Amino acid sequence: MVLNLLNPKSFLLPVFFIAVFANSVKAQDPYQSYRQDWLKKAEDNKPKLIETEKQPVSLVRLEKDPAAFQGWKAINTDSVGKLYNTSFKTQSGVVVDFGEHLTGYFTFSIKSLKGTPDGPARLKFTFGEVPSEVAVPFDPYKGTLSRAWLQDETVTVTEMPADITIPRRVACRFVKIELLGASPNFDFHISSMVFKATSSVAFKPPLLAATTPKLIADIDRVGLATLKECMQTVYEDGPKRDRRLWIGDLYLESLANQFSYQNNQLTRRCLYLLAGLSADDGVLLANVFENPEPHAQAGSRLLDYCLLYGVALKEYVAATDDKQTGLDLWPVAKKQLDIIRKYAGQDGMIDYQKAGKEWWVFFDWKDGLDKQACLQGLSIYALNQTYALAKLLGKENEVDDIPSLARKLKAAAYKNLYDPKSGLFVSGVNKQISYGSQAWMILSGVASKQEAQTALKALSTVKDAVHPGAPYMFHYYIAALIESGLKVEAKEALQNYWGGMVKKGADTFWEVYDPNDELKSPYNFYPVNSYCHAWSCTPVYFIRKYPEIFQR
């Protein structure tokens, strides 16, 4: 996910926000005495990456096929030995398949076959997570993100034999290799390749029940791969792009991790890192970078992500009983609730009109989604979850206004957003009906179980209901189905959506997936989408947390 600062509104956000919080900003950094300790703990918990050497498994040919995902199919043609044993001059354009998604560093060996190398060679390597990335021309580039995210690297080989590592970390399954220049006076071959794959995941999680349906098992496998690839020295949002820690991704990744790899150290590190790098008015910044040294993206104030931090911390403490971390970071979770207090009106409604002007409110990649109901629901959810955290830590006395505030917001939501006639929750002045609104009204407990079931079932009958735009929102939809007791529907929705990716050949789950528009891209060029994206890994969480629903 990328903050679009070109959007004039989001450019103004920091200014607005600073103005609004001006007194507190300049008054004092509420975490002044903690930050150094938090950042040290983040560093102390940095996992040592596990490196695994991987070999390609075959050569493939890219073929146009309207039935294949995005129209491109990789067809196994030869063993890699054919490449290794043949002059590369006859192999330009070859595509190597590593058989799985990998994140790390690519090394190739190049050697003279005949004659003495008397000039450099120029090779272009294109790394692709999915077939289209090694089939579709990148230029002229029309995407809205940096062209440099696309993983094509040109290398000048000045001497042979040589072992050359592409300096940039790449994420891929496929590698296309093209010859852009060579001396006519000698012949050479690529004699070996190795991919040093990295992840902080050390072991395989337990097997699923033997009764697990094949498709669910496949979804779990792909979800685990997605999560493993994103688990580097932080929970990355995507190892190809944007390679950094976002609060929203952390939340979903840490849920999935808790039910699979159980790398608590990584969750702990990320929670401390985000806290240590929060703004000096105490508000969390939505995303942080590790290099050259840990730092946050200035101005990335994302309302819903701020609220999810406390939820993530609560889940972490509940799962690990690591109260020390909980107590250390409690001031941060607590502080974010001020955002809710600020926008909560006398009527119990969050003033979305105002909040939406002053903040980036995300929830989903979906043009036109009205976020009033989502925000109202998340606010209630965050209040309740953060209060549950307070109870775990014995800190209820510090937030004793929360239960009544949560009740007030809940009552207002029911009053203002529930349409008893249709049995659906509506959002905004146009009373928009969306999957997101239902999901958050259900997760927040605004809907009773019966109302929840009614609303979710009614959704499919509403012609212009706003569907989830990306797997991130789909997570909350599945969670709402489970929360409502719609087990069969939850399983079916998960199978349809993530199973759809699996059936289309996904090795890892995609950042963006619209079953009806495989070329959808929030960035105006689908090859720049991330095809291994943290927020898409949550079937792992659902399948493993609810074996009674999914594993039979």
Added chain:
Amino acid sequence: MVLNLLNPKSFLLPVFFIAVFANSVKAQDPYQSYRQDWLKKAEDNKPKLIETEKQPVSLVRLEKDPAAFQGWKAINTDSVGKLYNTSFKTQSGVVVDFGEHLTGYFTFSIKSLKGTPDGPARLKFTFGEVPSEVAVPFDPYKGTLSRAWLQDETVTVTEMPADITIPRRVACRFVKIELLGASPNFDFHISSMVFKATSSVAFKPPLLAATTPKLIADIDRVGLATLKECMQTVYEDGPKRDRRLWIGDLYLESLANQFSYQNNQLTRRCLYLLAGLSADDGVLLANVFENPEPHAQAGSRLLDYCLLYGVALKEYVAATDDKQTGLDLWPVAKKQLDIIRKYAGQDGMIDYQKAGKEWWVFFDWKDGLDKQACLQGLSIYALNQTYALAKLLGKENEVDDIPSLARKLKAAAYKNLYDPKSGLFVSGVNKQISYGSQAWMILSGVASKQEAQTALKALSTVKDAVHPGAPYMFHYYIAALIESGLKVEAKEALQNYWGGMVKKGADTFWEVYDPNDELKSPYNFYPVNSYCHAWSCTPVYFIRKYPEIFQR
């Protein structure tokens, strides 16, 4: 200079040659007991490169100008500070001028100016020795040499701030920097640049006499720069291309070095290296590479270069009195004379028909040059010079057939190649008249001083006389003028030819220079020509060896 193995004839050369020398090849390596020692001495004499940090001096704009060399003029526009202090997004395509030719490693620093870097940047650097290289598009590439010689490198900058060094060694004065991709969400600048220039030259040579004409002083300066840039850990032919040691270039570079930088260690190293890497039948290979470990270009048997090795060794021993090196390498110089013995007919003429089929005979980049007279002349010259070497070393007894063989070849040359009517030497069945033929007939002493003067003066009256194609042959032409006592003409020719390059803005002398065809290229694409080329540095030798001709 590049051996064109695509030429079907040159492809066959090694086969022919091996067949001809088959008995001796398989019999025994004549240097078996010496090679290891020679290579060790080559390594022991490897100079430590002197590194100098250079800063760019200005920004320039490339402008089309029919009056400028190759039609491109670099116009000084701004100080480099403008680049350093401005968003690079507004500077794409900027050309930086280092003010002089440099060889080494380019480093740039890149920093955020506004906002947090949230995506990689993609930059393209194009390094040019002359303006056209940073103005003319390289693709679609139609040259016959590897496209990879052209110095354009694309870099993905994944983090900022960063100091990034282009891994490839480059040779340039100009650097064009283009932005191929960046995130719209932050701004950045190139905050500094530094070029770590390398050379094995440690000091400046003595000043020329105060009486030296300006143009001659300029030619000397450019020649010195050319030589310095080519003097790395071997005498390279060109630091941009081909970056290796050729016997012919070594010969001319060591002559110029002897009268300027006097780095005898480098000459010694190169002589040992060539000896140690000669073919196992005792024949020298024309060019060698230092990396990954010292090795020769298999099959690069170049007849005229084999013969020049003894000449270069003689000049080295005469200049340094380093008899030990002379004695060590004497077997190699002596062995090359077998080539002359083999092709010398009963009539005293070298059988060029046969030799030309079995060898690469070079002499010049000039289509259509008949090389019979050149080869006859060089053979005589090499016999005499190698015999002079034998005398310096007290080894005459080992080559006592040489003086009479030289006399025989000389007499035959005079008889068969001199046309008393025209006063010119002719070559081949078509009795071609060329500068090269006259030069080699004079240097070999076939022509008397009077005949030499007549021939050289007559040249300009012959309408279709074959002119030198490149500075390499021009060297021998100047040497012949001096040898003939045509001092004024020598000075004039040197001023016209090398002075022509100076007047066209040369910082270093070019591999190829035809005053009437600035786009001439033996490789079908002039930007791939080398514009700092060893064999063009010899004005340094002439100007400093003959002050009475050039320095007044």
